[in-house]
Amino acid sequence: MQKSLKRYFPLFVLPTVAAFLIAFVIPFFMGIYLSFTKFSTVVDAKWVGFDNYIKAFSANTDFINALGFTALFTLVSVIAINLLAFILALFLTKGLKGTNIFRTVFFMPNLIGGIVLGYIWQLIINGVLRSSGVTLLANSKYGFWGLVVLMAWQMSGYMMIIYIAGIQNIPVELMEAADVDGASLSQKLFKITIPMVMPSFTICSFLTLTNSFKLFDQNLALTAGGPAKQTAMLALDIYNTFYGSVGSEGIGQAKAVVFFLMVALIALFQLGFTRSKEVEG
Amino acid sequence: MKAMLAFAITSIMIMSLAGCSGGKSGNSVYYLNFKPEIAEIYDKIAVDYENETGVKLRVVTAASGTYEQTLKSELAKSDSPTLFQINGPRGYASWSEYCKDLKGTQLYNALSDKTLAVSRGYGVYGIPYVVEGYGIIYNNSIMNKYFAISDKFSSMDDIKSFESLKSAVEDMTLKKAELGIDGVFASTSLAPGEDWRWQTHLANVPIYYEFKNNGIDLSGDGTKEIKFQYGKQFGAIFDLYVNNSVTEKGLLGSKSVDDSMAEFALGKCAMVQNGNWAWSQISGVQGNVIKEEDIKFMPIYIGVQGEESQGLCIGTENFFAINAKASEESQKLAEDFIYWLYSSPTGKNYVTNDLGFIAPFNTFSDSERPEDPLAKEIARWMAEPGAASVAWNFTVFPNQNFKDKFGGALLEYVQGSKAWTDVEQLVVEQWKIESGE
Known part of the structure; x- marks a missing residue:
């Protein structure tokens, strides 16, 4: 056999x-x-060496701007999503009435596609801003916070499920022992719950970090990079470079390779860092 | 031995899988279509063409706004399109290796105005298959209402320059309650992807005059840099659109072309800048109040000397190109198909009545023109004695990136975060950057 x-x-x-x-x-x-060639169709490419990589950074400042915007967005959204998700998870493991309904409701946005969500939030935000006579594209701040809100709304339900699983896995004896010892609520939270859900935190921060960093659909549908490319994130900028100007496909490809290396490096570093914080279960 | 056998079986499995997808038929024309709105009509054409000639026509349509990327991937395949479109000299520059010389073809011989074709040296690489035009579309019944109460203007003949247009429009804005409109112009749509009427079409007018007055050769390198010398005039007409609009400035960033056309169709405004392709949009608006005979065209006057004799912007960005890398017999089949479409009774009927194209070929008589009001207006302006059409020079605009940045700057200008001189400067700079390789 x-x-x-x-x-x-x-x-x-x-x-x-x-x-x-x-x-x-x-x-x-x-x-x-x-990425080392000049091409318009993938079958006929001419070798140009590192030319594309130099041009990616020097031809214009779009890529650098996008990198800055993406980094800031990732930082803010990782904190916002994880904080929100963890708080939701804490409340929804207390055995409150209607817990299952709430879990489902918070999870649902995750099931809607990014493009649809982008347009829906565009309508909502434009509707709110209408009262002050401007639109989402009036200022890049609106686009930035719009994206943060959108992503927090979409992703926190998913992360919440992971945190709930983590919290439910904490042995009951630990909590009981803490109660017997007279630990306060905040002591239980910081000394038991948070250290014990560190594995969940590793996964959640990995998912939110990479997803925020390579965000595309929501960015395209919400602002399409407007006003004047100020809210264009890396993935959108690569897309625009590749398809927006014939002859610079190679530059777009070079940007994509740089982008891949960045995502990989950041993710590896983050995994190593959060792993080291995990306690033996 | 068994391992070898297993390998063999698996490779056969994979090869047969691949074989299924690559069904190549000899006697067919593969056409990559650029206009999604006419995809269904081409399905019918394909059936009729096969019935008449026995040649199979395979039409693949790229989704709206994705033509270039579809072309990019389709041309890379071994089963690549034999017939496709380029959008003018810039398009030819990107796809020159794939464009066959069409000088000897029957369709080129039938082209009434040979200057419309994309040519380089002695070769012809793109044959225009439709002529389109744009300008300011106006609602004649609202204009007549205005002329009845105005003491300055009595008919459209009085509006022959930017000066007169501006004073009429501003006067109309003052009287908008009497005229029953919300603004003279439909919303200046500036949402991303909805700004082509300004960064491409409107911008064509000043650029046309710049090239013309400086004697720039459009096929040469002289188009790689501009001074934007009529930038002020461009700004003036753009301001006129924005300040006399249905929508207040701050909200223009959320408006689309569809919104503008709906406003026009519902009679909320008197004018909108667009082309004859917009007829289907106007007629498709639910509850539209505008009558067919009231839809008229006027030229876009921007305040350049000698513009009294200016006509509409007439041209095309749709050129047939035949794949130079395809086999000779399939190239021949493609040539036969396009000639059939524009010369046989069946084909011509499709072109005029279903596709609604104004065909630039001498195989069409004057009676074989589309019947919609905007197409008729184009024909009227083209025949108008003394009216010189403005050519579509935006076919030499650098690329989509340039247009997007230009549109973004216009939006920032409207929202007050950018000065007009900065917009002009950006246009000049970006033109140069995006024109370079």
Whole structure:
């Protein structure tokens, strides 16, 4: 049995390997190769070396601006989403009436697509701003906070579920022992709950960090980068570079490679950092 | 041995899978269509064409605003389109390697005005297949109401320059309650992606005069830099649109072209800048109050010398191109198809009545023109003695990035966060940056 399984190993593994190659590995390496070339269709590319990488930063300041905006947005939204999600999770593990309904309600925005959400929030925010005679595009601050609100609203339900799972996994004995010792509510929160949900925090911060950093749909639908590209995030800027001007596809590709490296580095660093804070369960 | 067998089986499986998707038929024309609004009509054309000639026509339509990227990926395939569109000299510059010389084709011979084609040296690489025009569309019944109460103007013939347009518009704004309108102009739509009427079409007028008055050769490198010498005039007409609008300045950032056309169709405003393609939008608005015979065109006057004889902006950004990398027989099939479409009775009927194209070919007689009011107005202006049409020079505008930045600057200007001189400066700078490689 063992032997024949081994014999047919290629047969079983090849479809998956082929799919993985075609859909991931080949495009990935082709993308890296293309970032060093000038091309308009992917089949005829001319090698230009590091030219695209230099132009990505020097041709105009769009990429740097987008990087700054994205970094700030990521910082604010990671804090906002996780704080909100954790508070919701705390309340919804207290055994209050209607807990299940609330959990469902908070989770639901996560099921709506980003483009739809973007347009809905655009309508809502424009409706609110109408009273002062301006629109979402009047100032990049509106776009920034609009995105933060949108993302917090969409993602906190999902993160809440993860935190709830974490909180429910805390052994009851720990809490009981703390009660016997006369620990206060805040002592229980900071000494038991938070250290014990650190694994959840690792996952949640990873998800929110990467999702915020590579946000695209919501950005496109809410402001499309307006006014004057001030609220364009990295992914949108790459998209605009690639498709907005014929001849700069290579620059767009170079930006994408830089973008990939940044996301990977930040995510690895964050994982290492939060892992070190986890306590033995 | 068994492992080898397993490998073989699997590779056969994969190859047969790939085989299913790449069904290539010899006797067919693959056309990548640029206009989503006419996709359904092409389905019908394909059926008729196959019935008449036995050649299969395969039409793929790119979703709105995604033509360039669809073309980019389709041309990379081995089964690539034989017939596609380019949008003018800039489009040709990006796709020159894929554009076949069309000089000897029957369709080019039938082209009535050969200067409309995209040509380089002795070659012709794009054949225009539709002529379009834009200007300021006005509601004649509102204008007549105004002329009845005005002591300054008595008919449209009095409005032949920017000066007279401005004074009439400002006078109308004062009398807007009497005229029953919310503003003279429909909303200056400035939402992202909705600003092409200003950063492309309106901007064409000053750029046209700049190129013309400086004798710039449009196919040369002289278009890679501009002075934007009529920037002031551009600003003046833009201000006129914005200050006499249905919508207050601060809210223009949320307005779309659809909103503007709806305002016009519902009689809330007297004028809107757009082209003859907007007819379907106007007629499609629910509860529209405007009568067909009241929809008229006037030129966009911006205050340049000699503009009394200016006509509408007439041109095209739709050119047929044939894939130079396709096989010779499929190139021939594509040539036959486009000639059939613009010369056979069936094809011509589709062009005039279903596609609603004003066709620039001598295979069409004067009676074979679309029947909608805006198309008729275009024909009237083109035939008007002494009216010189403004060419579509925006086909040499650098790229979408330039237009987006220009549109963004216009929005900031309207919202008061950018001065007009900064907008002019941005246009000059970005034009240069985005024109460079």
